[in-house]
Amino acid sequence: MKKNLIVFVSLLIMFTGVSCAKKPRFTIISGSENKSLEVLVLEFGRKERVEIEMSYSGSVDISQKLSKDNPDFDAVWPASSIWISMGDSKHRVRHVQSIMRSPIVIGVRKTLAHELGWIGHDVKIKDILSAIKSKKLSFMMTSATQSNSGAMAYFGFLYALLGNPEMIELSDLHRKDLKAGIRTILSGIHRSSGSSGWLKDLYLKKNYDAMVNYESIIIETNLELIRNGREPLYAIYPVDGLSIADSPLGYVNRSDDAKEKIFLKLQEFLLSKEVQQKILAHGRRTGITAVDVSAIDTTIFNPDWGINAGKILIPIKLPRQEVIREALELYQTAFRKPSLTVYCLDFSGSMTGDGIEQLRKAMELILDTEKSKEYLIQPSREDVIVIIPFSNQPLWQATASGANHYELNAFLTKLQNQQPAGGTDIYTPLIMALNTIKKYNLSHYIPAVVLMTDGESNTGAVFADLERAWRSLGLDIPIFSILFGNASRSQLDKISELTGGKIFDGRKDLLGAFKEVKGYN
Amino acid sequence: MKKNYIMGLILLGAIFITAYGVKTLMQSEPPMNIKGLVGGEKYPFLENSEVKKILRKRYGVTLDYSKAGSIDMVLGKLDGLDFLWPSSQVALELFKLNQKEKNYKSEIIFNSPLVLYTWKIVAVALEKNGIVEKKGDTYYITRFKELINMVMEGKKWSEIGIGELYGRISIIPTDPTKSNSGNMFFGLVANMLIGDVVDSTSLPKILPTLTRYYRKLGYLEHSSSDLFSQFLQTGVGAKPIIAAYENQIIEFSIQNREIWPELRDTIIILYPVPTVWSAHPLIALNEKSKPLIKALQDDDLLRIAWEKHGFRTGMIGATNDPKVLQVAGIPASVEKVIPMPSAKVMDEIIKSLQKE
Numbered sequence: 001m002k003k004n005l006i007v008f009v010s011l012l013i014m015f016t017g018v019s020c021a022k023k024p025r026f027t028i029i030s031g032s033e034n035k036s037l038e039v040l041v042l043e044f045g046r047k048e049r050v051e052i053e054m055s056y057s058g059s060v061d062i063s064q065k066l067s068k069d070n071p072d073f074d075a076v077w078p079a080s081s082i083w084i085s086m087g088d089s090k091h092r093v094r095h096v097q098s099i100m101r102s103p104i105v106i107g108v109r110k111t112l113a114h115e116l117g118w119i120g121h122d123v124k125i126k127d128i129l130s131a132i133k134s135k136k137l138s139f140m141m142t143s144a145t146q147s148n149s150g151a152m153a154y155f156g157f158l159y160a161l162l163g164n165p166e167m168i169e170l171s172d173l174h175r176k177d178l179k180a181g182i183r184t185i186l187s188g189i190h191r192s193s194g195s196s197g198w199l200k201d202l203y204l205k206k207n208y209d210a211m212v213n214y215e216s217i218i219i220e221t222n223l224e225l226i227r228n229g230r231e232p233l234y235a236i237y238p239v240d241g242l243s244i245a246d247s248p249l250g251y252v253n254r255s256d257d258a259k260e261k262i263f264l265k266l267q268e269f270l271l272s273k274e275v276q277q278k279i280l281a282h283g284r285r286t287g288i289t290a291v292d293v294s295a296i297d298t299t300i301f302n303p304d305w306g307i308n309a310g311k312i313l314i315p316i317k318l319p320r321q322e323v324i325r326e327a328l329e330l331y332q333t334a335f336r337k338p339s340l341t342v343y344c345l346d347f348s349g350s351m352t353g354d355g356i357e358q359l360r361k362a363m364e365l366i367l368d369t370e371k372s373k374e375y376l377i378q379p380s381r382e383d384v385i386v387i388i389p390f391s392n393q394p395l396w397q398a399t400a401s402g403a404n405h406y407e408l409n410a411f412l413t414k415l416q417n418q419q420p421a422g423g424t425d426i427y428t429p430l431i432m433a434l435n436t437i438k439k440y441n442l443s444h445y446i447p448a449v450v451l452m453t454d455g456e457s458n459t460g461a462v463f464a465d466l467e468r469a470w471r472s473l474g475l476d477i478p479i480f481s482i483l484f485g486n487a488s489r490s491q492l493d494k495i496s497e498l499t500g501g502k503i504f505d506g507r508k509d510l511l512g513a514f515k516e517v518k519g520y521n
Numbered sequence: 522m523k524k525n526y527i528m529g530l531i532l533l534g535a536i537f538i539t540a541y542g543v544k545t546l547m548q549s550e551p552p553m554n555i556k557g558l559v560g561g562e563k564y565p566f567l568e569n570s571e572v573k574k575i576l577r578k579r580y581g582v583t584l585d586y587s588k589a590g591s592i593d594m595v596l597g598k599l600d601g602l603d604f605l606w607p608s609s610q611v612a613l614e615l616f617k618l619n620q621k622e623k624n625y626k627s628e629i630i631f632n633s634p635l636v637l638y639t640w641k642i643v644a645v646a647l648e649k650n651g652i653v654e655k656k657g658d659t660y661y662i663t664r665f666k667e668l669i670n671m672v673m674e675g676k677k678w679s680e681i682g683i684g685e686l687y688g689r690i691s692i693i694p695t696d697p698t699k700s701n702s703g704n705m706f707f708g709l710v711a712n713m714l715i716g717d718v719v720d721s722t723s724l725p726k727i728l729p730t731l732t733r734y735y736r737k738l739g740y741l742e743h744s745s746s747d748l749f750s751q752f753l754q755t756g757v758g759a760k761p762i763i764a765a766y767e768n769q770i771i772e773f774s775i776q777n778r779e780i781w782p783e784l785r786d787t788i789i790i791l792y793p794v795p796t797v798w799s800a801h802p803l804i805a806l807n808e809k810s811k812p813l814i815k816a817l818q819d820d821d822l823l824r825i826a827w828e829k830h831g832f833r834t835g836m837i838g839a840t841n842d843p844k845v846l847q848v849a850g851i852p853a854s855v856e857k858v859i860p861m862p863s864a865k866v867m868d869e870i871i872k873s874l875q876k877e
Binding site for chain 2 (some may be wrong): 096098239290312319320
């Protein structure tokens, strides 16, 4: 009997051996607009016993990551297939298929949309432009050099300002009248970000007028606004076109057959009838062809919010790749609203060693225009950069203009010479940063404070001091925090909550965190 | 207890014997494994289990293939490969130019005409404007040159009576510098502008128009299957007219039987008169792969190719019965066909487009 049991058990092990093995890992880098679909992907992971990790990045950033030599992810899921085509110069991406579609729209507070006369009428980009010019409309939009929705809206603006040519050419981008026009429009942006998903979170926290975002995100935002008894956004589909995101999921081939199989299964799962139905319920347009309007849930695709799933969507024609690249570079260096960024950098004793080296490298990326150019985060000539290194008190303060390479380089030398020592007070330098920003004419800048710290604040000022200072300014100045070492997340959370900021985790990749935060300002 | 023990052993033994038996049985007649590169549009055909079965049972052949671009495969290294199956005659010509010493054999297995896909509202307007003529169920573009002229002039959709569409008339191909269907579309447009097959002497006359057309298009997709799915998914506003292969709609109608009846009357196939053929020549690189040419012309395989995947047989002028299909407006044969410009002329066209 005992031996029989052994035979049985060994047979059992033979057949179930696979399930005892360690779960395979599969990583996806995705646009933040897919965050609410992560549950579906994880459901697949549980079913198939695969550990799936989704990380989020702007689509333009995904495109850049794809073009690098050693991608460290198994699949890409940007907002639009153009970013795969542009980034995949090494032809690594296979099995690309669109999972769902969502047009990019402008969601405007419904009463404001009504005041502007936009409800029940065709709206053209030029109507939006004149509302911005006459200061009736200010809005939030992601950075065109980081995220798909910002980039597509930017191209929509370019077309309209150029008088809707058949195609944008390189020479058009350098027309003098264009620069003035596009700068006026982009001056209407009072908050920018590297990701469209985060704009939704910010909109829900504060009171704004409008945001450029995906139809699906406007739906998600509205569902929450209504739950909170707030006014919904009204979706405007400009007739002369914004764009349609097609959410392509592609496999990044690194010669691993097992991973390729996982990918194909995942893709099949997401495209299955049942899951497509669930994705549709998330406000995304699904199916092999344009959405069947009769089958749509109008509490989600709600006509009261301007959502019109049956309307013929006419996206803009995108220019050639070289023109796209040049347009993005001009956005970053000449067109966008200049940024005014104060960096508060932790030079306390605990940063000694590797920490300080990483910090210096990260600042080099920000300040050395040759390096920052590669990631389209280079400063424009009108950007203002302020640095406040601190330990248990602010150590010094220095200011540079984006146009002045000498000043930027001098920063690097100063940071090189500054040695870490002492305790940590994060609040006093932040108050100093706010007081510095106050002196500028903020209608010309998108302001932000970036705090990088590796420890808990335990001396000097306290949160209440910062809160008082921030509120007394009466300005919408976000404080973005980069978490490093043993920094206190709860302290940083409170700061983000107060100022409409965000925490970036720099523990794994400090350089990456600095790069990402730059996309938010 | 002893009985159970013996039973266990017998069970284990039976499992091993069965496993061994299956393995030897499979090895008794080892099929010949032939390795090659194929254009992506033939992938579903080769993946079809019926096709695999016929090749294995009747011809003792299994295929080991990877997807590659038609131009890339004929210009690339041939080490370890037995065959190539590109999707154009131009690719074959390029192969001949570049691989002179090889003892190869080639034959066209399938053909598929280049067509335009559009939507009902557009087809109706084009018919009213005399660009398109409907004969039976089939829509023919009898005045293709005029349609190209409209595009070149920047005529608006509203000017031909389609108020629903904003902007100018356009026909969207894939990127001709990267993909075969876009390449063929430009070959056809070049021929249309001249009124004959373009050669090196006539090319300079129309090259500026071609480059101007290309510039108007802006960003283009790199593959015909991506373009076709975007056509379906984003609709008439985003993709009013596209250029692609005839077989794509046939394959789609079979793979999506459930939703096809709803689409059948809204998607319209337009046949340019004349059009160009996308030929699919099989290039056998060695003795081992030569029998494959005959195998792929098996009557049953040709039937499956047509009925399930929409590929017409290699012989021009042969008819394929459209009644077996669920797609409206497919003619039994496509008679008015113009040859593509030579590989050399196409190469010149591509080079000047790439400079843009």
